[in-house]
Amino acid sequence: MNFKKFHSDEDVKAFAFQYSSLSGHKESATVTEIGDGNINFVYRVADKCGYSVIVKQALPYVRIIGEGWPLSQDRIRIEAQTLQIAGQYCPDLAPEVYHFDRDLCAIVMEDIGAHQNLRHLLIARENLPLLGRHLGCYLASTLFYTSDFFLDPYAKKEQVANFINPDLCKITEDLFFVDPYCDHERNSINELVRTEAEALWEDSVLKLEVAKLKAKFLSQPQALLHGDLHSGSVFASVEGTKIIDPEFAFCGPIGFDVGSIVGNFLLSYAGHSQIAAVDDNGAYQTWLLQVINELWDEFETCFRQLVLEHGTEPSLAVPEYIDWFLKEIFSDSLGFAGTEIIRRTIGLAHVADIEEIHDLEKRAEAERLALSLGRRLIKSRYEIADVASIL
Amino acid sequence: MNFKKFHSDEDVKAFAFQYSSLSGHKESATVTEIGDGNINFVYRVADKCGYSVIVKQALPYVRIIGEGWPLSQDRIRIEAQTLQIAGQYCPDLAPEVYHFDRDLCAIVMEDIGAHQNLRHLLIARENLPLLGRHLGCYLASTLFYTSDFFLDPYAKKEQVANFINPDLCKITEDLFFVDPYCDHERNSINELVRTEAEALWEDSVLKLEVAKLKAKFLSQPQALLHGDLHSGSVFASVEGTKIIDPEFAFCGPIGFDVGSIVGNFLLSYAGHSQIAAVDDNGAYQTWLLQVINELWDEFETCFRQLVLEHGTEPSLAVPEYIDWFLKEIFSDSLGFAGTEIIRRTIGLAHVADIEEIHDLEKRAEAERLALSLGRRLIKSRYEIADVASIL
Numbered sequence: 001m002n003f004k005k006f007h008s009d010e011d012v013k014a015f016a017f018q019y020s021s022l023s024g025h026k027e028s029a030t031v032t033e034i035g036d037g038n039i040n041f042v043y044r045v046a047d048k049c050g051y052s053v054i055v056k057q058a059l060p061y062v063r064i065i066g067e068g069w070p071l072s073q074d075r076i077r078i079e080a081q082t083l084q085i086a087g088q089y090c091p092d093l094a095p096e097v098y099h100f101d102r103d104l105c106a107i108v109m110e111d112i113g114a115h116q117n118l119r120h121l122l123i124a125r126e127n128l129p130l131l132g133r134h135l136g137c138y139l140a141s142t143l144f145y146t147s148d149f150f151l152d153p154y155a156k157k158e159q160v161a162n163f164i165n166p167d168l169c170k171i172t173e174d175l176f177f178v179d180p181y182c183d184h185e186r187n188s189i190n191e192l193v194r195t196e197a198e199a200l201w202e203d204s205v206l207k208l209e210v211a212k213l214k215a216k217f218l219s220q221p222q223a224l225l226h227g228d229l230h231s232g233s234v235f236a237s238v239e240g241t242k243i244i245d246p247e248f249a250f251c252g253p254i255g256f257d258v259g260s261i262v263g264n265f266l267l268s269y270a271g272h273s274q275i276a277a278v279d280d281n282g283a284y285q286t287w288l289l290q291v292i293n294e295l296w297d298e299f300e301t302c303f304r305q306l307v308l309e310h311g312t313e314p315s316l317a318v319p320e321y322i323d324w325f326l327k328e329i330f331s332d333s334l335g336f337a338g339t340e341i342i343r344r345t346i347g348l349a350h351v352a353d354i355e356e357i358h359d360l361e362k363r364a365e366a367e368r369l370a371l372s373l374g375r376r377l378i379k380s381r382y383e384i385a386d387v388a389s390i391l
Numbered sequence: 392m393n394f395k396k397f398h399s400d401e402d403v404k405a406f407a408f409q410y411s412s413l414s415g416h417k418e419s420a421t422v423t424e425i426g427d428g429n430i431n432f433v434y435r436v437a438d439k440c441g442y443s444v445i446v447k448q449a450l451p452y453v454r455i456i457g458e459g460w461p462l463s464q465d466r467i468r469i470e471a472q473t474l475q476i477a478g479q480y481c482p483d484l485a486p487e488v489y490h491f492d493r494d495l496c497a498i499v500m501e502d503i504g505a506h507q508n509l510r511h512l513l514i515a516r517e518n519l520p521l522l523g524r525h526l527g528c529y530l531a532s533t534l535f536y537t538s539d540f541f542l543d544p545y546a547k548k549e550q551v552a553n554f555i556n557p558d559l560c561k562i563t564e565d566l567f568f569v570d571p572y573c574d575h576e577r578n579s580i581n582e583l584v585r586t587e588a589e590a591l592w593e594d595s596v597l598k599l600e601v602a603k604l605k606a607k608f609l610s611q612p613q614a615l616l617h618g619d620l621h622s623g624s625v626f627a628s629v630e631g632t633k634i635i636d637p638e639f640a641f642c643g644p645i646g647f648d649v650g651s652i653v654g655n656f657l658l659s660y661a662g663h664s665q666i667a668a669v670d671d672n673g674a675y676q677t678w679l680l681q682v683i684n685e686l687w688d689e690f691e692t693c694f695r696q697l698v699l700e701h702g703t704e705p706s707l708a709v710p711e712y713i714d715w716f717l718k719e720i721f722s723d724s725l726g727f728a729g730t731e732i733i734r735r736t737i738g739l740a741h742v743a744d745i746e747e748i749h750d751l752e753k754r755a756e757a758e759r760l761a762l763s764l765g766r767r768l769i770k771s772r773y774e775i776a777d778v779a780s781i782l
Contacts, residue, residue, distance in 0.1 A: 148606065148609045148610055153557060153560060153561055153564055153609065154557045154561070156609070156610075157555045157557045157560070158555075158557075160551065160552075160555070161551075161552045161555050164548045164549075164551070164552050166544060166545045166548045166549075169544060169548070170544055170545070173544055177706050178705065178706055181706070182705075204709070204711055205711075207706075207709050207711075207712075208709055208711040208712050208715060210706065211706050211707050211709050211712035212712070212715070214706050214707065215539065215707060215716075218539045218544060218547070219539055219547075219611060219612050219613050219642075220610060220611055221610050221612065222610050251610075314569065314573075315568050315569055315572070315598075315601065315602050315605050316602050316605065316606065318595070318598050318599055318602050320595055320596075320598075320599040321598075321599050321602035321603070324599060324603070325606075
């Protein structure tokens with residue numbers, strides 16, 4: 001294969017110094033590989049003054065597998081451009097891209113080191129007072145400004161073509177919508193919940209609803225999505241929130257982004273049903289639901305306001321349509337949240353929120369809660385009127 | 392502008408002879424300009440033996456307006472490729488493309504001279520026994536084989552990108568979904584039905600439903616559509632049917648194609664309410680409804696069978712999903728039929744089926760029927776269970 005991998009720390013430093021405000025001698029700078037992701041190479045480059053940037057490089061295969069699992073390098077262009085769009089509309093909520101190099105398939109970007117991986121924060125039961133509002137604001141801004149409400153139809157169609165991302169969409173198409181609904185070899189199922197998993201495979205109403213959601217994923221380019229908005233793509237602190245890693249970005253159904261992150265809060269809720277619930281009397285679970293509530297409220301309020309103030313498409317700016325549209329997005333979001341919860345429980349990639357429960361019976365209890373919640377969200381998404389009625 | 396227009400009949404002949412089975416001396420061949428369309432140049436080239444082909448050339452502007460209305464020449468590539476796809480899946484129902492020349496923006500194709508413009512046939516009250524079945528079969532085949540039911544997601548996404556057709560979609564986006572629902576200068580309104588037109592502009596439930604339909608048109612690439620399937624795009628005889636002119640093709644909602652042609656039969660029905668109804672006791676109107684019934688029945692039966700026999704996407708091959716999907720397409724089709732009926736009655740481009748009623752009061756009666764039918768189809772499309780309940 002013909003590609004330009006960084007061969008040494010010196011290569012990484014040279015690239016980082018050329019395209020950022022790193023100062024001082026390159027020799028005194030440090031390079032640390034920090035990628036805890038499985039797909040790409042990620043480095044932190046810090047100069048002598050302590051200022052640092054992130055360098056991310058995509059190779060034409062999956063990092064932890066190697067050349068045996070090829071993956072389009074176009075994903076890093078898509079990530080860079082999606083970050084730039086997010087930076088344009090909510091600059092505080094995404095890392096700034098300093099430079100993207102098409103030949104190297106590498107980005108130099110802002111180091112968000114002061115923020116921590118949200119999944120770890122949720123497991124550690126941290127309270128993050130701004131989190132729900134920040135996520136709602138991020139979703140409303142990035143999704144409105146890339147939708148038919150704002151873009152003229154020429155720009156919108158160009159955006160659809162520009163963000164066609166078949167390799168990464170295929171991963172989602174299979175892992176979210178196929179594997180968990182049949183006895184697939186990629187699934188990873190705790191033997192203690194095998195009966196519950198098998199019950200899903202027999203549930204034809206569930207499969208009907210999953211088919212409807214998959215059809216939306218395949219053919220409803222409402223807006224440019226992040227495409228992989230789980231707790232590990234969110235970095236947070238008490239003051240701030242940063243959404244990273246949009247390499248799965250593509251034009252798809254708005255509810256998929258909203259639902260993915262909501263599903264992750266509910267997975268945390270399921271995990272804490274066996275952990276926090278015991279020793280804080282459910283306080284952290286209540287906080288998780290409050291975050292979902294704030295997220296949705298902020299999303300809805302902000303999206304509606306953006307349509308009214310900045311909408312450019314007169315036929316869609318009908319107030320009754322915006323109401324109807326937001327209700328649809330709410331139902332879609334619940335459905336997609338359900339698919340995220342189920343695929344993280346019995347599919348290939350589980351979440352630490354539940355996986356780190358060492359007592360197998362307790363873990364199974366959390367998984368049972370997750371599966372029943374996921375199933376309900378998918379099947380009853382049109383009957384659930386608000387966040388308070390989710391549980 | 393830099394483009395290669397055919398400058399003389401000799402240019403047209405040379406092109407046609409090079410890429411078809413025309414025989415004999417070029418000198419003895421004849422060229423006739425036959426384009427009754429407004430946008431392109433269309434010629435019939437016939438050799439001495441009477442064998443003939445069609446040459447169609449797209450210039451970078453609208454033919455009847457000139458350079459003042461520029462229009463992407465990419466439309467002719469889109470038309471050629473869409474005809475080729477139709478030719479692959481229902482070769483009897485579309486003209487064969489012998490050659491497409493990207494530089495000349497010109498196609499040489501089969502002459503379907505034995506068939507006549509369906510609009511003229513409907514006005515002349517011709518009975519075409521195979522018409523409904525042929526159209527249903529054309530719709531089922533072209534739409535199934537270009538949908539997520541059949542194409543793998545890589546091929547589907549490539550198809551979406553390949554058929555992005557912004558200039559021609561914009562025409563539909565405006566003429567179908569904007570103009571008729573406000574007092575737009577492009578509208579052409581018979582003064583006798585102005586009150587009825589104004590009533591539409593005040594109908595907020597109607598506008599809500601039109602917004603939903605427009606959102607689907609903008610962002611629901613279910614399959615590769617013909618995109619302009621009115622009676623003038625269908626040529627028919629007692630034995631055969633040919634669907635031509637897919638220059639508006641793009642990936643969109645399946646119901647748009649089905650609804651466009653259904654809407655045209657209903658426009659004919661409305662016209663005949665003032666013509667045929669009087670002297671044939673409604674027999675021709677009954678036949679028109681029978682055509683719609685056969686069209687839908689054939690479409691539904693054939694689409695279902697294609698999914699079951701040739702569907703490649705397991706998550707969508709759930710029988711309950713196919714039932715649900717076809718019901719949705721039926722409702723969508725009624726809604727889009729309603730938009731076609733309304734825009735052809737008070738929008739820019741009217742149809743001869745009604746326009747040729749010389750008595751202005753009778754014409755207004757036909758227009759009133761069309762408007763009330765269109766409005767009902769859009770607003771009540773989910774309550775109408777079958778074709779028999781349309782009227």
